[in-house]
Amino acid sequence: MNGFADHGLDNDNFGENKAVSAVKAFDAFPKTKPSYQQQTNTGGVWTVVLICASLWLAGTELQRWWHGQTTHEFSVEQGVGHDLQINLDVVIAMKCEDLHVNVQDASGDRILAGQTLHKDPTTWTQWGSRGQHALGAKKEERLEAGEYQEEDVHDYLGAARKSKKYHKTPKVSRGREPDSCRIYGSMHGNKVQGDFHITARGHGYMEFGQHLDHNSFNFSHHINELSFGPFYPSLINPLDNTLATTDARFYKFQYYLSVVPTIYTTDAKALRKIDKFHESPSSGSDGLEQHPHRYSKNTVFTNQYAVTEQSHPVPENNVPGVFVKFDIEPIQLTIAEEWSSLPSLFIRLVNVISGVLVAGGWLFQISEWAKDFRGRRRRRTDSVGVLHGGMAGKKG
Amino acid sequence: MPAKSRFTKLDAFTKTVEDARIRTTSGGIVTLTSLLLILYLVWGEYADYRRIIVHPELIVDKGRGEKMEIHMNISFPRVPCELLTLDVMDVSGEVQTGVMHGVNKVRLRPHGEGGGQIESNALELGGSDAAVHLDPGYCGECFGAPSPANAIKAGCCNTCAEVRDAYASVSWSFGRGENVEQCEREHYSEHLDEQRREGCRIEGGIRVNKVVGNFHFAPGKSFSNGNMHVHDLENYFTGAEGTEHTFSHTVHHLRFGPELPDDVIKRVGAKGMQWSNHHLNPLDGTEQKTDEKAYNFMYFVKVVSTAYLPLGWERTGSILDIPHELIELGGYGKGEAGSIETHQYSVTSHKRSLQGGDGGDDGHKERLHARGGIPGVFFSYDISPMKVINREARSKSFSGFLVGICAVVGGTLTVAAAVDRAVYEGAQRVRKMHSS
Numbered sequence: 001m002n003g004f005a006d007h008g009l010d011n012d013n014f015g016e017n018k019a020v021s022a023v024k025a026f027d028a029f030p031k032t033k034p035s036y037q038q039q040t041n042t043g044g045v046w047t048v049v050l051i052c053a054s055l056w057l058a059g060t061e062l063q064r065w066w067h068g069q070t071t072h073e074f075s076v077e078q079g080v081g082h083d084l085q086i087n088l089d090v091v092i093a094m095k096c097e098d099l100h101v102n103v104q105d106a107s108g109d110r111i112l113a114g115q116t117l118h119k120d121p122t123t124w125t126q127w128g129s130r131g132q133h134a135l136g137a138k139k140e141e142r143l144e145a146g147e148y149q150e151e152d153v154h155d156y157l158g159a160a161r162k163s164k165k166y167h168k169t170p171k172v173s174r175g176r177e178p179d180s181c182r183i184y185g186s187m188h189g190n191k192v193q194g195d196f197h198i199t200a201r202g203h204g205y206m207e208f209g210q211h212l213d214h215n216s217f218n219f220s221h222h223i224n225e226l227s228f229g230p231f232y233p234s235l236i237n238p239l240d241n242t243l244a245t246t247d248a249r250f251y252k253f254q255y256y257l258s259v260v261p262t263i264y265t266t267d268a269k270a271l272r273k274i275d276k277f278h279e280s281p282s283s284g285s286d287g288l289e290q291h292p293h294r295y296s297k298n299t300v301f302t303n304q305y306a307v308t309e310q311s312h313p314v315p316e317n318n319v320p321g322v323f324v325k326f327d328i329e330p331i332q333l334t335i336a337e338e339w340s341s342l343p344s345l346f347i348r349l350v351n352v353i354s355g356v357l358v359a360g361g362w363l364f365q366i367s368e369w370a371k372d373f374r375g376r377r378r379r380r381t382d383s384v385g386v387l388h389g390g391m392a393g394k395k396g
Numbered sequence: 397m398p399a400k401s402r403f404t405k406l407d408a409f410t411k412t413v414e415d416a417r418i419r420t421t422s423g424g425i426v427t428l429t430s431l432l433l434i435l436y437l438v439w440g441e442y443a444d445y446r447r448i449i450v451h452p453e454l455i456v457d458k459g460r461g462e463k464m465e466i467h468m469n470i471s472f473p474r475v476p477c478e479l480l481t482l483d484v485m486d487v488s489g490e491v492q493t494g495v496m497h498g499v500n501k502v503r504l505r506p507h508g509e510g511g512g513q514i515e516s517n518a519l520e521l522g523g524s525d526a527a528v529h530l531d532p533g534y535c536g537e538c539f540g541a542p543s544p545a546n547a548i549k550a551g552c553c554n555t556c557a558e559v560r561d562a563y564a565s566v567s568w569s570f571g572r573g574e575n576v577e578q579c580e581r582e583h584y585s586e587h588l589d590e591q592r593r594e595g596c597r598i599e600g601g602i603r604v605n606k607v608v609g610n611f612h613f614a615p616g617k618s619f620s621n622g623n624m625h626v627h628d629l630e631n632y633f634t635g636a637e638g639t640e641h642t643f644s645h646t647v648h649h650l651r652f653g654p655e656l657p658d659d660v661i662k663r664v665g666a667k668g669m670q671w672s673n674h675h676l677n678p679l680d681g682t683e684q685k686t687d688e689k690a691y692n693f694m695y696f697v698k699v700v701s702t703a704y705l706p707l708g709w710e711r712t713g714s715i716l717d718i719p720h721e722l723i724e725l726g727g728y729g730k731g732e733a734g735s736i737e738t739h740q741y742s743v744t745s746h747k748r749s750l751q752g753g754d755g756g757d758d759g760h761k762e763r764l765h766a767r768g769g770i771p772g773v774f775f776s777y778d779i780s781p782m783k784v785i786n787r788e789a790r791s792k793s794f795s796g797f798l799v800g801i802c803a804v805v806g807g808t809l810t811v812a813a814a815v816d817r818a819v820y821e822g823a824q825r826v827r828k829m830h831s832s
Contacts, residue, residue, distance in 0.1 A: 020421055027423030029816045030412040034824075074454045076700050076784070080678050081744035083760075106776075107694055107746040108766030109755075115762040188760055191744040192696045330698035330742035330780050331454070347437075351803055354810030 042371075043364065050360035054353045061345070061352055068339040070153060071268075077261050077280055077332040081191035084259075084328065085284025088117065089166060089184040089225035090198070091127050092322070093218040096120070096181035098201055103187070105194030113196065117185035120169040121178030127222045128243060135242045135309055153337040156264040159234035160300040166225075166233070184224075186231055191283055191328060199321035219253060219322055220245040226324070228259050228303040229282050235300075238307045248313040250320045257326040259305045260333055267298040268336040282332070304333070422819045430812035437804040445797040448707060450786050457701050457783035463720050464606040464699070464739065465728050468499075469649040470773070472613070473511055473595035474642045477501040478588055479615045479632055480596050482519060483625070486609040491620045498725040499600030506593040519598070536578050538562045556584045560628075564619040569630040588631070593639045601725050606779055614772030615641065627770050633689060643693060644685040645773055651677050652699050652777070653738030654729040660704060660736075678743050690750035690771050697743045697777040700784060704736045707788040740784070741777070 092099060096119040103111035166184050183198070197204070198219075202211035226239040244253055261282040265271060279287040281301040288301065305326070314320055472480060482499065485491050503514040535552035541562035543551050553559045556579035563570045572588060573579030598613070615632035618625060632641050684693055710733075720728060729737040748765035755763035792800065 023421055023424035023428070024419045025424070026427050027419040027816075028427040029423050029813045031418045031420070031423065031817070031820055032412050032416050074452070074782075074784070076702075076740040077742040078678055080682065081742070082746070082758075106696065108748070108769070109746075110764045110766070111760075112762040112764065187762070190746055190763075192746065328698075328744075330700050331782055347807075350811050351807040354807040354814075357810055357814065358806065 042367070046360060046364045046367075050356060053360070054356040057352045057356060058349055061348055065340060065345045065348075068266075068337045070150065070335060070337050073334045073336070074331050075334065076330055077282075079280045081283055081287075082279050083188045083283055083286040084191040085186050085188050085229055085231070085286070086196065087186045087225060087227045087229075087231045089182070089223070090322075091122065091124070091180050091182045091222040091224070092198060093124050093180045093220045094200065094216065095179065096183075098212050098216065099181055099183070099198055100201055100205060101183060101196070101198050102205070103189050103194055103196040105190050106192040107190050109190055111187065111189050111196075113187045116187045117183050120182045120184070121172065122169055122180050122182045123172055123176055123178055124180045124220075126170050126172075127180075127224075134244065135239065135307070151335060153264050153266055153335055156235065156300050156335075157266065157298065160232045160264075160302075161297065162232075162234045164231050164233065186285075188284060188286060193325075193327040195323060195325045197321050197323040199319060204319045204321065214249055214316070217249040217251075217320060218246070219251050219320060221253070221322055228305065228326075229261070229284050230288055230301060231285075232300065232302060235302060238305065244311070246311075246313075250314050250316055250318065251311065252314045252318070252320050253311045253322045254309065255322075255324045256308045256310070257305045257324060258307075258329055259303050259326055260329045260331065261301075262304045262332065263299060263301055263334045264336075265299040265334070266337045268334075268338055271299065271334070271336075280332075418820075420820055420823075422823070423816050426812050426816045426819070430808050434805055434808050437808065438801055441797060441800040441804060444800070445790070445792045445794070447791050448788050449791045450788055453785045453787065455783050455785060457781055459606075459701070462606045463603050463728060464779075465601050465603045465653055465725065466611065467601040467649070467651050467726070468647075469597070469599040470613070470645055470647050471504060471511075471595060471597035472643065472645045472773075473504065473507040474640075474644055475596055475615060475632075476588075476591040476594045476641075477503050477517070477596035478591050479641065480598070480613060481616060481618050481627065482598060482611065482613055483618050484602060484604055484609065484611040485620075485625065486605065486607055491618075491625070497600065497602040499598060499602060502597040502599060503591065504595035504597055507595060511595060513597075514594070519600070539576060541566050541568060553578065556582045560617050561619075564617040564626075564628055567619065567626055569628050570617070571630055592635070603720070603725060603728060608776075608778050610774055610776035612770075612772055612774040613643075613645075614770045627772075629770070632771065635689075640687075640689055642686050642689055643691055643771055643773055645693070646681075646683040647679045648681065649677070650679045650775075651738075652697075652741055653702075654726070654736055656704060656736060656738065660706075678741070682745075684745075684747065686747070688749055692748055692750055692769050692771055693773045694746045694748075695743055695773070695775045696746070697741045697775055698780055699739045699741045699777050700780045700782060702738055702740050702784045702786065704738070705785065705787045706734045707790070709733050709735050709788075 086103075099114075099119070101113040101117060103109075103113055105111075169182050169184075172178050187196075189196070198221075199205070200212050200217060201207065221244055223239050223242045223244075225233060225237075227235065227237045239255065246253075261280060263271070263282065281288040282303055480501070483491060497519070499519040500516045501519045502516040505512045505514060534554060535549060536554045536559070538553040538559060539562075541553075541559075542565065543553055544558055544561035544565060546561075547558050548554050553562050556573060556576065559573070559576055559578055560570050572585040574585060576584075579585065602611070604611075614627045616628035616630070618627045620626075635641050679695065731737060750767065750769055750771060752765050752767035754761050754765065
């Protein structure tokens with residue numbers, strides 16, 4: 001009509017684009033015109049409170065995600081085992097030439113560990129300063145040592161990265177005769193039940209002309225380090241830094257160990273790529289080097305053990321010494337730290353913030369109602385004025 | 397306006413009247429995007445709900461007096477079946493008698509000819525093969541040795557095998573059986589010579605007591621007396637021209653207990669830490685070779701009981717209630733409703749020459765091997781007190797699924813509303829800034 005349409009001046013050209021109006025029709029979020037909205041003071045206060053609350057909760061969620069989760073998992077150890085590395089650092093109160101170190105195990109082998117370990121002469125008084133304790137310390141000491149604290153994988157990874165060498169033996173001061181022997185090093189035994197022992201010459205293994213005078217026996221010892229698997233001196237094991245003394249000459253120290261292979265890792269996915277048929281890297285440097293894949297520095301393969309002790313004097317026809325009998329458990333423990341993925345963190349943040357907003361909105365509504373309710377009540381009780389009351393005081 | 401009923405007064409979900417409502421393009425886009433996102437997340441929740449995961453648990457194994465089945469498939473390319481003996485012993489050194497077994501000896505062609513199968517016979521554990529076609533009154537001579545305890549006819553040695561048993565019982569070596577009437581009748585020495593160059597494969601299963609013990613493959617007939625367990629090694633060590641016997645072997649398969657079905661392995665192996673909590677047997681496909689006759693291979697096996705309980709398994713009965721004799725070999729451990737009781741193991745291998753020596757070849761000269769013993773392959777197994785239970789469970793219950801959906805929908809819509817509001821306000825401010 002009016003000829004407008006002939007010149008292209010109709011609603012289609014002036015009104016909204018059809019596509020845009022189609023999209024607009026989908027808008028499910030109602031926005032009211034600003035003139036119909038009312039902003040209140042309490043609303044503003046609530047908004048600030050809600051923003052603070054959601055920021056704080058988002059912060060805690062981020063912190064939780066950052067720390068990750070530590071999972072402990074048991075599984076049966078895979079691969080065919082061969083060797084087990086034993087790392088030893090012990091000081092015995094007898095001269096070096098009087099001591100023999102050997103391992104006998106269930107496969108019938110005897111390992112002349114004395115050939116692979118270093119024996120350094122030293123004096124007894126030079127040891128024992130670094131807070132050594134007897135095995136089976138009192139409960140307070142164990143709590144202080146953090147026995148019941150949750151393990152942090154990063155502590156172990158950090159400890160594993162430190163130096164992997166044995167400390168140098170302190171020099172014997174001039175004028176003093178060495179009366180003790182420090183035996184240290186890593187030896188490779190078979191990965192079977194075994195028994196390694198430090199005995200005196202002539203007492204234990206049959207040798208001619210090697211008898212040692214009974215008065216020079218003294219099997220008191222400091223164990224600085226006893227661990228299994230690859231050598232990480234900073235990792236603490238139950239027998240590390242222990243001291244055992246005796247006054248009796250013929251004394252037998254017996255330690256019974258149960259070794260559990262353990263893996264600490266922050267990269268659980270990389271562990272799945274491990275070859276199942278090679279020797280486990282927890283068994284020592286042989287196993288660690290044998291693997292075709294290089295391990296990331298995020299994984300520490302080691303062994304933990306539990307120890308009990310039975311020590312007593314023995315009559316003179318028995319063999320005295322320090323005996324460590326160990327057995328290996330088939331079940332391995334994996335302690336892994338895992339972090340949830342970024343998408344799930346994002347979803348959790350979204351959930352938290354929306355929850356806060358919704359809950360806050362409802363609380364605000366309820367508080368408004370409560371205020372309204374109270375206000376209506378008050379208006380009803382002291383109503384004097386024209387229509388609703390309240391004008392009496394103002395008139396005249 | 398409709399009359400205000402009580403419910404209307406309670407309405408907390410305020411709806412904006414159409415006239416007062418503004419619709420924007422950005423709102424539409426945000427709505428559509430959030431709808432797509434909600435659909436995607438709901439689908440993810442549903443997939444999570446349908447997923448079945450396996451929870452491993454570790455408990456102390458409180459079973460008593462159970463049995464354990466050992467299934468094996470091991471081939472010895474350079475020891476003929478005639479010379480090979482399988483013995484099962486327990487921790488005290490006693491040969492386990494009454495072991496239910498279904499083991500076959502398969503004769504293999506010599507290694508040079510490809511090692512194919514010739515024929516398969518059942519293996520008798522500690523017994524002798526039955527004699528055939530003999531006069532009922534016949535009583536064969538035992539040639540100086542006492543008659544074996546399990547002879548067909550007491551006091552007599554009616555077959556070559558019984559004469560061999562009789563000689564083994566007094567630790568006499570038997571040799572090739574010349575001038576022994578029973579063996580010449582059975583053509584024992586001819587068979588022995590023919591089969592010299594052959595190999596042997598042992599396959600099948602045995603059911604033993606679930607205690608610490610060992611089973612071993614060694615040459616010649618064996619005899620146990622108290623703590624002593626000896627084998628007749630003469631034939632093995634002398635060999636024949638051109639052939640020397642050694643205990644090179646290939647373990648094709650060794651498992652303790654029934655196998656998990658394939659689909660279960662896939663499910664258990666899919667998730668899980670490094671290796672899954674149920675692994676492939678470590679000794680499968682192990683091959684060890686040697687050229688020395690007097691060589692001894694030892695495998696130290698630690699066995700851990702493992703149970704697999706499928707979804708919805710309730711303890712209705714126990715497989716231990718059925719006397720084990722009624723369960724056929726290979727079926728022990730298969731419980732009701734698809735539950736399976738089996739065993740995983742970890743193993744250490746060791747080998748040494750019988751003449752002693754050291755481990756210099758492995759780079760460990762300080763390791764002295766013991767001397768003596770019997771050539772052969774020994775498997776010593778030890779039972780762990782721990783038991784692994786792999787239990788299937790749904791990762792989420794149905795109500796958990798609904799809660800997840802509510803969380804997804806609510807969360808997305810709230811955030812989308814906030815985003816939309818922010819965009820709208822922003823646009824308004826920008827417009828105001830432009831117009832002013």
